[in-house]
Amino acid sequence: MQTxxxxxxxxxxxxxxxxxxxxxxxxxxxxxGRDVDPHLPDRPLPQRxxxxxxxxxxxxxxxxxxxxxxxxxSVRGDIWYLSQFFVLPEAQSLGVGQELLVRAxxxxxxxxxxxxxxxxxxxxxxxxxxxxxxxxxxxxxxxxSGPIGPLRSLPEPADHDKRVVGCGALxxxxxxxxxxxxxxxxxxxxxxxxxxxxxxQETSFALTSDGTLLGYGxxxxxxxxxxxxxxxxxxxxxxxxMAADWLMGRGVERGYCYCLSLNPTLMRAFLDAGWRxxxxxxFLASAPFGQFDRYLPSGGLLL
Numbered sequence: 416m417q418t419x420x421x422x423x424x425x426x427x428x429x430x431x432x433x434x435x436x437x438x439x440x441x442x443x444x445x446x447x448g449r450d451v452d453p454h455l456p457d458r459p460l461p462q463r464x465x466x467x468x469x470x471x472x473x474x475x476x477x478x479x480x481x482x483x484x485x486x487x488x489s490v491r492g493d494i495w496y497l498s499q500f501f502v503l504p505e506a507q508s509l510g511v512g513q514e515l516l517v518r519a520x521x522x523x524x525x526x527x528x529x530x531x532x533x534x535x536x537x538x539x540x541x542x543x544x545x546x547x548x549x550x551x552x553x554x555x556x557x558x559x560s561g562p563i564g565p566l567r568s569l570p571e572p573a574d575h576d577k578r579v580v581g582c583g584a585l586x587x588x589x590x591x592x593x594x595x596x597x598x599x600x601x602x603x604x605x606x607x608x609x610x611x612x613x614x615x616q617e618t619s620f621a622l623t624s625d626g627t628l629l630g631y632g633x634x635x636x637x638x639x640x641x642x643x644x645x646x647x648x649x650x651x652x653x654x655x656x657m658a659a660d661w662l663m664g665r666g667v668e669r670g671y672c673y674c675l676s677l678n679p680t681l682m683r684a685f686l687d688a689g690w691r692x693x694x695x696x697x698f699l700a701s702a703p704f705g706q707f708d709r710y711l712p713s714g715g716l717l718l
Contacts, residue, residue: 424473429459431482439501461716465489468603472522476511486515492599495523497533498716532700534715550699560671561690566659569652582619588628596644598704608633620657634658638670643711648680673714677707
């Protein structure tokens with residue numbers, strides 16, 4: 416009988432886990448009758464970030480010294496979020512997924528997590544594992560892409576609002592806003608975004624009124640928009656307009672994002688601008704948290 420070994424993930428595992436992620440995603444696509452485009456795995460930037468911020472929440476499974484599965488979870492406040500969870504198809508019958516999930520969740524419970532959450536693929540087996548751990552679907556996450564130009568017809572910031580480009584001096588205010596909107600402070604992620612961790616050129620922007628932060632957002636030179644958070648749902652629109660202005664000013668004509676169905680304000684804005692849905696996943700949680708009607712995630716890995 417083959418023996419599976421479980422151990423903490425290290426940076427040396429990032430290449431192997433990227434290949435596991437690719438193999439698992441391609442197998443799922445083929446099993447659902449979807450086309451698979453040949454590609455090389457992306458740089459594992461979110462995975463490296465989580466390995467540094469939450470090393471005890473990152474695990475790999477090995478079979479004969481070969482990595483066959485991985486899981487990474489983070490804890491922010493009292494919220495545990497499963498960022499990645501992949502197992503080679505050939506190893507799924509060995510119970511690898513169940514054990515990886517238990518170990519990653521144990522980290523969250525040890526840190527006092529009250530809420531367990533995950534962005535899940537369409538895998539029925541994965542959903543079964545999540546539901547047995549008390550996580551149920553509360554929304555759908557859509558991958559959207561489309562032209563930047565039409566977003567510039569969204570409302571501009573009010574005359575009395577102050578536009579800020581570069582949020583390095585607003586981190587305390589952003590942490591306070593995240594507690595209300597996301598459900599916990601996310602200083603580690605802002606440090607990564609503000610340092611330009613995902614693109615050669617990346618900007619942060621915000622709106623303030625009488626010294627109060629109304630909302631913030633990020634845009635990258637490859638067209639990605641997010642994360643974006645606002646005190647009120649309607650404030651997201653001028654923030655999205657600011658992102659579009661910045662991108663068009665740099666010659667970026669098409670953009671993309673990951674938007675939750677819980678945010679009808681932005682879903683409607685993107686669809687009205689001619690953006691199209693390129694795929695979807697599911698947002699699951701064991702208990703309600705955050706106000707996602709006024710939040711655009713950075714993506715499925717860091718939410």
